[in-house]
Amino acid sequence: MSGRIVVALDAMGGDSAPDMVVKGAAIALQRFPQCDFMFFGAEPRIRPLLDKQHALTAHSTIQHTDDVVTGDAKPSTALRTGRNSSMRLALDAVAAGQAACAISAGNTGALMAMAKFALKTLPGIDRPAIASFFPTMRGESVMLDLGANVECDAENLVQFALMGEVFARTVLGLARPTVALLNIGSEELKGNDAVRGAALRLRAPGSPINFHGYVEGDEIGAGVADVIVTDGFTGNVAVKTAEGTVKLFIDFLRSAFRHSLMARLGYVFAKPALAKLRERLDVRRYNGAVFLGLDGIAVKSHGGTDQEGFASAIGVGVDMCINGFLEKIRDDVARMSAIAEAPEKTQSAVS
Amino acid sequence: MSGRIVVALDAMGGDSAPDMVVKGAAIALQRFPQCDFMFFGAEPRIRPLLDKQHALTAHSTIQHTDDVVTGDAKPSTALRTGRNSSMRLALDAVAAGQAACAISAGNTGALMAMAKFALKTLPGIDRPAIASFFPTMRGESVMLDLGANVECDAENLVQFALMGEVFARTVLGLARPTVALLNIGSEELKGNDAVRGAALRLRAPGSPINFHGYVEGDEIGAGVADVIVTDGFTGNVAVKTAEGTVKLFIDFLRSAFRHSLMARLGYVFAKPALAKLRERLDVRRYNGAVFLGLDGIAVKSHGGTDQEGFASAIGVGVDMCINGFLEKIRDDVARMSAIAEAPEKTQSAVS
Numbered sequence: 001m002s003g004r005i006v007v008a009l010d011a012m013g014g015d016s017a018p019d020m021v022v023k024g025a026a027i028a029l030q031r032f033p034q035c036d037f038m039f040f041g042a043e044p045r046i047r048p049l050l051d052k053q054h055a056l057t058a059h060s061t062i063q064h065t066d067d068v069v070t071g072d073a074k075p076s077t078a079l080r081t082g083r084n085s086s087m088r089l090a091l092d093a094v095a096a097g098q099a100a101c102a103i104s105a106g107n108t109g110a111l112m113a114m115a116k117f118a119l120k121t122l123p124g125i126d127r128p129a130i131a132s133f134f135p136t137m138r139g140e141s142v143m144l145d146l147g148a149n150v151e152c153d154a155e156n157l158v159q160f161a162l163m164g165e166v167f168a169r170t171v172l173g174l175a176r177p178t179v180a181l182l183n184i185g186s187e188e189l190k191g192n193d194a195v196r197g198a199a200l201r202l203r204a205p206g207s208p209i210n211f212h213g214y215v216e217g218d219e220i221g222a223g224v225a226d227v228i229v230t231d232g233f234t235g236n237v238a239v240k241t242a243e244g245t246v247k248l249f250i251d252f253l254r255s256a257f258r259h260s261l262m263a264r265l266g267y268v269f270a271k272p273a274l275a276k277l278r279e280r281l282d283v284r285r286y287n288g289a290v291f292l293g294l295d296g297i298a299v300k301s302h303g304g305t306d307q308e309g310f311a312s313a314i315g316v317g318v319d320m321c322i323n324g325f326l327e328k329i330r331d332d333v334a335r336m337s338a339i340a341e342a343p344e345k346t347q348s349a350v351s
Numbered sequence: 352m353s354g355r356i357v358v359a360l361d362a363m364g365g366d367s368a369p370d371m372v373v374k375g376a377a378i379a380l381q382r383f384p385q386c387d388f389m390f391f392g393a394e395p396r397i398r399p400l401l402d403k404q405h406a407l408t409a410h411s412t413i414q415h416t417d418d419v420v421t422g423d424a425k426p427s428t429a430l431r432t433g434r435n436s437s438m439r440l441a442l443d444a445v446a447a448g449q450a451a452c453a454i455s456a457g458n459t460g461a462l463m464a465m466a467k468f469a470l471k472t473l474p475g476i477d478r479p480a481i482a483s484f485f486p487t488m489r490g491e492s493v494m495l496d497l498g499a500n501v502e503c504d505a506e507n508l509v510q511f512a513l514m515g516e517v518f519a520r521t522v523l524g525l526a527r528p529t530v531a532l533l534n535i536g537s538e539e540l541k542g543n544d545a546v547r548g549a550a551l552r553l554r555a556p557g558s559p560i561n562f563h564g565y566v567e568g569d570e571i572g573a574g575v576a577d578v579i580v581t582d583g584f585t586g587n588v589a590v591k592t593a594e595g596t597v598k599l600f601i602d603f604l605r606s607a608f609r610h611s612l613m614a615r616l617g618y619v620f621a622k623p624a625l626a627k628l629r630e631r632l633d634v635r636r637y638n639g640a641v642f643l644g645l646d647g648i649a650v651k652s653h654g655g656t657d658q659e660g661f662a663s664a665i666g667v668g669v670d671m672c673i674n675g676f677l678e679k680i681r682d683d684v685a686r687m688s689a690i691a692e693a694p695e696k697t698q699s700a701v702s
Contacts, residue, residue, distance in 0.1 A: 135599070147535050185591075234584060241568035242568075248573070249600045265617075265621075277603050
């Protein structure tokens with residue numbers, strides 16, 4: 001690739017595709033001039049959009065296909081019947097070494113199934129996980145798994161910790177990110193076997209992980225650790241509960257500002273500052289859930305995103321390429337496998 | 352008890368005890384004039400406080416004990432060594448039929464362990480659960496389990512659904528509350544066996560439950576269902592993540608208002624309305640986590656609460672007594688056990 005990074009784009013995935021995909025790529029090219037783009041999808045729809053983006057045109061190719069994975073397609077069906085879909089062809093380009101990463105705003109379940117099939121799991125990793133960002137008082141944290149694995153054992157959680165740590169290093173640029181296991185504070189029963197077993201492993205001498213210990217749900221937003229590791233059921237519920245709470249808060253805030261004439265006046269004065277607040281909580285900034293643990297880079301952009309959000313998702317993929325995500329994962333997996341399980345009792349794993 | 356309700360109070364539990372316990376009881380007496388109070392704890396400290404509350408004095412007795420369960424005591428230690436503690440004696444009063452309910456702001460784990468031991472589990476209930484309120488756009492919902500049971504099977508979740516439904520009827524005054532199971536939206540793997548199995552049972556013909564189906568984390572705050580059922584690990588993480596998100600939002604809001612002179616001015620105008628907002632999200636209003644499934648009523652008040660919060664917790668216990676919580680649970684357990692497991696496939700359980 002002679003120093004250039006080829007990005008495979010599913011041009012048809014997402015509510016505003018292909019428009020936001022093309023515009024998103026144009027934004028991403030300004031940020032990463034070393035990128036070339038392969039657009040997979042309906043050429044008659046992509047071409048006119050691309051023609052409007054002069055800078056982008058010279059760095060783009062279109063790989064035509066009529067097939068699209070619909071938003072409501074079942075993963076198993078998409079896998080069986082979507083062999084020529086824009087989503088699948090973008091992933092195949094990564095598998096074949098033609099592209100360094102693939103980005104899609106399409107159907108999450110289908111993308112996960114196809115990415116697993118096309119890219120395969122990295123040696124030493126049993127199950128891939130979905131990771132994303134969580135805004136915190138200190139900036140942002142990485143959290144995984146967010147729904148790929150409903151039930152996880154200690155070994156899965158240890159692998160998630162490794163993958164999340166490398167992701168935080170390569171994408172957030174942290175030299176030595178702290179990693180925590182999400183747990184509950186009931187004194188009676190502190191966590192389940194998987195969490196306690198994973199803590200033992202992560203705390204063992206020689207572990208490549210800067211292990212913080214356990215965190216509870218209310219410490220995520222405080223930014224207590226850079227990487228929060230949990231099973232896919234808990235992680236999915238936690239992230240969505242946080243989203244729902246933000247919506248609830250905004251709803252309460254809105255009715256507070258409508259409460260009196262004074263409050264309305266206050267709103268007028270505070271409006272620009274409140275717009276900044278909204279921006280800070282804007283999911284587009286945190287766009288890009290990543291499938292970690294695959295032998296190739298695939299980023300899932302939010303289905304309802306716009307060009308800014310899509311450009312962020314491209315940025316996540318490109319950062320992972322530039323900073324050698326896959327190589328670093330391989331190194332860490334090797335280091336972790338070299339460590340025998342620690343013999344200490346569970347008690348000592350309580351932070 | 353001749354129409355009067357006797358409330359047993361652990362006068363020594365909580366950061367501001369016994370002061371806020373006595374003041375909380377005074378507030379509760381205004382709301383529930385049919386109540387009498389038994390204060391368990393250090394009489395030399397309680398008596399002077401009680402003497403200042405004239406209306407309350409006539410309806411109160413003090414049961415002196417020097418023993419207190421400390422905030423950091425392990426549940427097993429508290430159970431073994433705390434037989435004469437204020438917490439334990441309050442629960443014993445309920446077990447002996449001297450009081451209708453017990454309220455404590457002390458150590459959660461110890462209270463749970465002692466309540467299980469002193470009150471025993473209701474017939475037909477395998478494991479008690481911790482329930483509390485969650486503020487929503489439509490008012491408030493009941494959520495359980497919040498940490499008593501780290502791992503749960505389908506039968507446990509069904510029992511939680513029953514207990515939560517009766518709790519919503521007796522405390523929120525809802526005639527026919529909707530009940531939902533918390534689940535994740537990954538198309539690939541919709542929930543685990545426990546969640547799917549519980550959905551089948553709750554949906555079966557003859558089920559006493561008004562079953563809404565599944566909800567995802569972001570639907571909790573929207574108030575989509577009146578009762579949200581989940582295992583104790585997920586529930587604890589969800590509630591604490593929501594708490595952390597509210598703190599994060601307030602932090603962001605505060606810095607937004609400091610952002611410019613205009614914004615500061617806006618804050619001055621909007622201040623009364625924002626105070627209302629804070630009140631709406633005030634945990635004191637939602638104070639009182641309840642141990643459901645025990646053969647007696649025990650309410651846990653937040654350890655850091657004040658008299659208002661403690662009065663709310665008393666109110667939760669008294670509402671349960673007045674509205675026949677225990678009798679209703681017994682009825683529902685009998686109705687549910689009469690239903691054979693439904694033979695349908697899991698597929699049909701997806702809402």
